[in-house]
Amino acid sequence: MTSLADLPLRPDLVGRTAYGAPMLHVPVTLNTNENTHPVPDAVRADIVARVADALGTVNRYPDREFTELREALAAYLGHDLAPEQVWAANGSNEVLQHVFQAFGGPGRTLLTFPPTYSMYPNYAATSFTAVAEGRRDERFELSAETVVAEIRRTRPDVVVIAAPNNPTGTPVALDVLEAAYDAFDGVLVVDEAYAEFMPAEAPSALTLLPGRPRLAVARTMSKAFAFAGARLGYLAADPAFVDALRLVRLPYHLSAITQAAALGALAHAPEMMRMVEDIRQQRDRMAEGLRSLGYDVAPSWTNFLLFSGVDDPAALWRGLLERGVLVRDLAIPGALRVSAGTAAETDAFLDAMRALTPIGAAR
Structure with missing residues (x-):
């Protein structure tokens, strides 16, 4: 039986194991x-009806700009976001992959703060981006002083901070994110996959977007919306940032079925x-x-x-x-x-x- 060792695998992938x-x-x-x-049953019925409608035109390519979905996501997020500030893909994994394809690459470095989401180094590997690891404070916390010191030490091009963090659940204060953004000239991604589970009074990093074109705030419908199997992730950023992601996305990357299902869920937020x-x-x-x-x-x-x-x-x-x-x-x-x-x-x-x-x- 053929094994990986028998195939002309890319050298940097030799010895790696798949995420899972x-x-x-x-x-x-x-x-x-x-x-x-x-x-819920009522929500599922609406989603099924919308998907059935989408199947009526599935012989045609979907709206590659997923216009209606971006409008719905912007409305859900609030904070006076416009649709042109929103990007979506098949799960936040693909969204973040787009970010690395656009802003990472050979000669560039990701800074991450383990223990954190284990896919961040994978995005780096598949985009030929080097990885630097920063330290955390006690009990897995991050202070502004620590983050800035690690940015100055590693001189990264991309920084990803999960807020709150996975796998520890640790919150990250907004002043930490502000300090991180101001400490370098690269891209800061705040991964808010679990934002809906934060205390109601806790401010989102979405509040930091105005005037910060190198900041992106990523979200997912997998968790709060019970949509892990539907695969819909998204981010909010400056329109120019979103334009950069268009350069690396595959054509028609969001199917008409996915768009219809997500719209149905958002209608019942x-x-x-x-x-x-x-x-x-x-x-x-x-x-x-x-x-x-x-x-x-x-x-x-x-x-x-x-x-x-x-x-x-x-x-x-x-x-x-x-x-x-x-x-x-x-x-x-x-x-x-x-x-x-x-x-x-x-x-x-x-x-x-x-x-x-x-x-x-x-x-």
């Missing part, structure tokens, strides 16, 4: 930060956001339960928790799996990550943790 979280069929899947709440409040409550239930067992739970503005104080994460991960609960081992010493789910999933996770805490040896 375990996809195991278990009763309680809490490892990939999905919204475990299904799309208030109903979809009611799921978010329930997920926040389950997240907080999980945090309280884990703390009562002696684990250290990092502050989270997301739909997941990183909990530490685990002597043997691999053993605890296996024990949970044997009880039908799948969480994520990210190789962070002494820690595991769990996504917030439904009330029943929270019960199952906490029951399993109570049974397994002697294995985890929480302290």
Whole structure:
């Protein structure tokens, strides 16, 4: 059988492994930060009707500027954004790939702050962008002083900051992002994939866009909108920034079906956001339960928790799996990550943790 070693693979890809979280069929899947709440029936019916209409013209190419969708996304985001400030693609992964294709490349460097979303270095690798890693402060936090010092040390062309951070859930203050932008002449991307799970009073990086043409704020419909399988991500930025992404996108990259489905979900945004409040409550239930067992739970503005104080994460991960609960081992010493789910999933996770805490040896 042919293997990768038998193929003329690009040299810089030799030895690399593909991104992927375990996809195991278990009763309680809490490892990939999905919204475990299904799309409500009324919303699903509207989406199906819109997709059916789109199929009537699927013999023609879709609107390559996805005009109606950009208008709907701008309206959803608010902050006086215009449609020409919005870009979308098949998941925020493709959106960020476009950013790296446009602003990264040979001779350019990405600065990232691990532990953070593991795909950032992948975007860099596929665009021949070098990677520099910056340090974090205690408890995975980022201060303006630390970020500026790391930018001056590494002299990057692209900086990506997840706010709040994945996999730790850590919030990032706006003054940190302002300081980062002012510290260099490259592109700053603020990844707000989990923005809807932040406290209602917490300001978004969208407030920083005016007067900052090198800033982009990325979002996704995968989490709050329960749209992980539909693949729709987007960003907001200066119109010139969006123009740059047009240079690297593939023709007609957003299908008519994807556009129709996303428009249907956005038309029901208030109903979809009611799921978010329930997920926040389950997240907080999980945090309280884990703390009562002696684990250290990092502050989270997301739909997941990183909990530490685990002597043997691999053993605890296996024990949970044997009880039908799948969480994520990210190789962070002494820690595991769990996504917030439904009330029943929270019960199952906490029951399993109570049974397994002697294995985890929480302290």
